[in-house]
Amino acid sequence: MTHALIVIDLQNDFCPGGALAVTGGDEIVAGINALMAEFAVVILTQDWHPAGHSSFASSHGNKAPFEKTEMPYGPQVLWPDHCIQGTPGAEFHQGLTTTHADAIIRKGMNPAIDSYSAFFENDHKTPTGLDGYLRTRGIDALTLVGLATDFCVNFSAVDAARLGYSVSVRRDLCRAIDLDGSLAAAETGMHEAGVTLR
Ligand code: VGL
Ligand code: ZN
Numbered sequence: 001m002t003h004a005l006i007v008i009d010l011q012n013d014f015c016p017g018g019a020l021a022v023t024g025g026d027e028i029v030a031g032i033n034a035l036m037a038e039f040a041v042v043i044l045t046q047d048w049h050p051a052g053h054s055s056f057a058s059s060h061g062n063k064a065p066f067e068k069t070e071m072p073y074g075p076q077v078l079w080p081d082h083c084i085q086g087t088p089g090a091e092f093h094q095g096l097t098t099t100h101a102d103a104i105i106r107k108g109m110n111p112a113i114d115s116y117s118a119f120f121e122n123d124h125k126t127p128t129g130l131d132g133y134l135r136t137r138g139i140d141a142l143t144l145v146g147l148a149t150d151f152c153v154n155f156s157a158v159d160a161a162r163l164g165y166s167v168s169v170r171r172d173l174c175r176a177i178d179l180d181g182s183l184a185a186a187e188t189g190m191h192e193a194g195v196t197l198r
Contacts, residue, residue, distance in 0.1 A: 001141040001166065004134060005039040006118060007032055008146030008153050008174075009047045010096050013082040013089035015147075020082040022148045024175045029095040031173050032145050041102050041139060043130070045118045047083035047152070048090060048106035055114040056081045066179060073123040076114055077179065083108070102137075105130050116155035119163065131163055141166040145173035154186035161193040168196040 010032065012018050015025040036042050049055070057065040057078035065080040083090040092098055107115040107128050115121040118130050134142075142165045144157050153174050160167045169190060176183040190197060 002040055002137070002139045003141040003143065004041040004043055004102075004137075004139045005036060006142055006144050006146075006156065007042070007044045007096070007101075008118065008144060008156055009045055009083075009148070010093050010146050011047060011083055011089065012091055012093060013047075015093050018082070019080050019089050020177075022175045022177055025147050026093060026095070028145065028147075028173045028175060029093050033095070033097045035143075035145065035170070035173065036097060036100050039143070041137060042100050043103050043105060043118075043133075044092065044096075044098060044101045045105045045107060045146070045152070045156070046090065046092070047108050047115075048085050049083050049108045050111050051081075051084050052111065053081075053084075053108065053114075054112050055079050055108070071113075071122075073113060073121075076122065085109075103133060105133075116152045117159045118152070118156040119159040122155075124159075134165070139165075141168075143168045143170060145170050147175055149174040149176035150179075150182040150186040151177060154190055157190050157195045158193040161190075161195050166196075167194070168198050170198050172198075 057063045113121040
């Protein structure tokens with residue numbers, strides 16, 4: 001098996017002090033850096049929204065951050081403005097080793113569709129190209145780490161398992177947002193999809 005490490009969204013806005021801070025988001029950086037040495041291929045993902053993105057509560061006028069809404073592609077949590085292209089909040093955490101990355105996959109650029117997964121936008125149809133990249137490099141096993149366990153790590157892991165990869169999530173190297181039980185639901189969903197939770 002050729003194994004890739006996928007580091008999900010380890011960006012300033014998801015770390016303490018950021019616009020959509022995940023508790024303890026910065027605690028996992030050193031462990032992830034150390035883990036990179038064990039993998040033939042390292043891929044980083046970057047949440048990369050245009051200003052005014054439709055996943056932002058501020059784009060809906062009458063909605064507050066963390067409220068839910070219905071989008072044409074299904075339910076969507078509305079977020080504080082975060083990871084806006086070219087802003088400091090969208091940069092990787094400064095402690096993250098980015099020099100060994102084989103590829104950086106950006107997602108969430110379509111103003112009308114959010115993209116939690118590294119593989120597909122939230123319509124579950126529009127691909128990011130990551131599957132093609134991994135297949136053409138002969139990769140069949142993935143380990144996922146990063147932020148946030150219950151959103152982007154979860155959606156990426158479930159999509160990867162459905163696409164036929166052997167998938168592990170290192171829970172100790174992830175941190176969760178945990179809105180209304182979303183972490184427990186995500187762990188159940190990943191388990192049911194055949195993801196190994198370590
Ligand atoms: C994420 C919410 C909005 C994540 C990204 O990386 O988990 N969560 N955008
Ligand atoms: Zn986002």
